[in-house]
Structures are given as structure tokens and as C-alpha cells.
Amino acid sequence: MFTPSSDDVRLFFCEAFRKQRAGEILSPMDAIAADWIAEHPEYAEVLSDVDSALARDYSIEGGAGNPFLHLSMHLSITEQVAVDQPRGIRAACESLTQRRGAHEAHHQIMECLGEMIWNSQRAGLPPDGEAYVECVRKR
Template identity: 55%
Template sequence: MFNPSRDQVRSFFIDTWRKARAKEVLTPMETIATDIIALHPEYHAIVEDPDAIDRDFPPEAGQINPFLHLSLHLAIEEQLSIDQPPGIRAAFDAACKRRGERHDALHDALEALGEMLFEAQRKGTPPDGATYVRSLRRRAGLE
């Protein structure tokens, strides 16, 4: 199983954005990451700064970790591509219809994913895909 370090994840986003801006050939995963980064102009200065690999983004200082945010987007795109957990694609499609904007629906999925991961960590249990899908379905007004 692929389990990149914090620095590897950050390097991936920084290198991918550099390659995209230089119009270099991108892998399919880099293409998806580039599309995600493009949706977040507020993070462009960060992914354009190689020193950002070492920056901290403490939530207690009111900061959102842009690399975590981008990583969650990437995870959701992968989940949607294979409908895993089962039902995530249908729930997401419903969220898109309800929100009228794919990026807004992605943020609904991000919140649902974050809540599920937080609960799993808090309880010391494995992540629960069914809970995640139900949460997104609720956000889409289906439950």
C-alpha cells in the first residue's frame, strides 16, 4: 500500500504545479492534482514555494493546511472514479445537482470525509465508508 510521508505529499503537489506551469508532460494523477490546485487560487503561492514543504499550518492559529485540503480532494476524486466506498458516486452526483456546482459538492464530500475520519480516530475504529456515504447523502438532501 502506498503511504507517502508528509514531505512526499507536499513535494508531489509542489512539483506537479511547477510541471503544469512549465507545460511539461503530466501523469494522469498529476493532471487531476493540477485541476484541483487550479480550483484553489488561494493556495497557488504556497504550492509555488518549495520551502512550503517545511511550513506548519496550525489549526489553533486558524489556518487550514492547504496540502491536507488538496490531498483530500485528490482522495475523493479517486473514490469517485472507482465508486469506493460503494454509493459514493451516486451520493456525490446528487450533491452536485443540489449544489449546482461540482466544487461545492466536493467540499460537501470533504466535510463528510473529514467527519468520518475524525470519528474513526476518536473511537479508535477503522474508517466507516457507509457512514461517509450517508453523511454525503444527508448533505445532498437524500436522507
């Protein structure tokens, strides 16, 4: 299994942004990332400066949201929906999208995803996919 470092993730998003702006050919994953980056123009400055992106601390204490975590969650949710894993996430996302639009649906799902991960880590148990999908359904 591939486990990218935070630098790998930051470089990936910066490079996808650069390629998209330069009109270069994008890999399928680059294209998905570029679509989500386009939904977040407020990240353009961060993504334009690779050195700064690699050096910046996005700790909770710093108070700033982490654009790389945010974009990574969009990618994760996109992949989960594409393969319907955990089972039921596709239908739950589609239902939420009909009510709130795709971008807001993803932001709502992020809340559920973050909650599932936090609960898993706190309890020392595997992530509970059923609870995650149920959380999305309730939104």
C-alpha cells in the same frame, strides 16, 4: 501500501503545479492534482515556493488552513468516486454535484470525510463507509 510523508505530499503538489505552469507532460495523477489546484488559485503562492511549503507548520494552533490537506482530500474524493468506494459514493457525489456544482460538492463531501475519520480515530474502529455515504446523501 504507499504511505507518503507530509513532505512527499507537499512535494507532489508543488511539482504538479510547476509542471502544469511550465506546460510539461503531466502524469494522470499530476493532471488531477493540477485541475484541483486550478480551482484554488489562492494556493499558487504556497505551491510556488517549495522550501517554504516544506518548512511551514499548518498545525491547528497556527490557525491557517492546510492547502496540502485540502488538495489531498480533493484527490481522495476524486479517487473514491472513480472506483465507487465506498460503494454508493459515486451516486451520492453525482447527486450533490447536480445541486451544488462539482467544487462545492467536494467541499461538502470533505466535511463528511473528515467526520468519518475523526469518529473512526476517536472510537478506535475502522472507518464507517456506510455512515460516510449517508452523510453525503443528506447534504
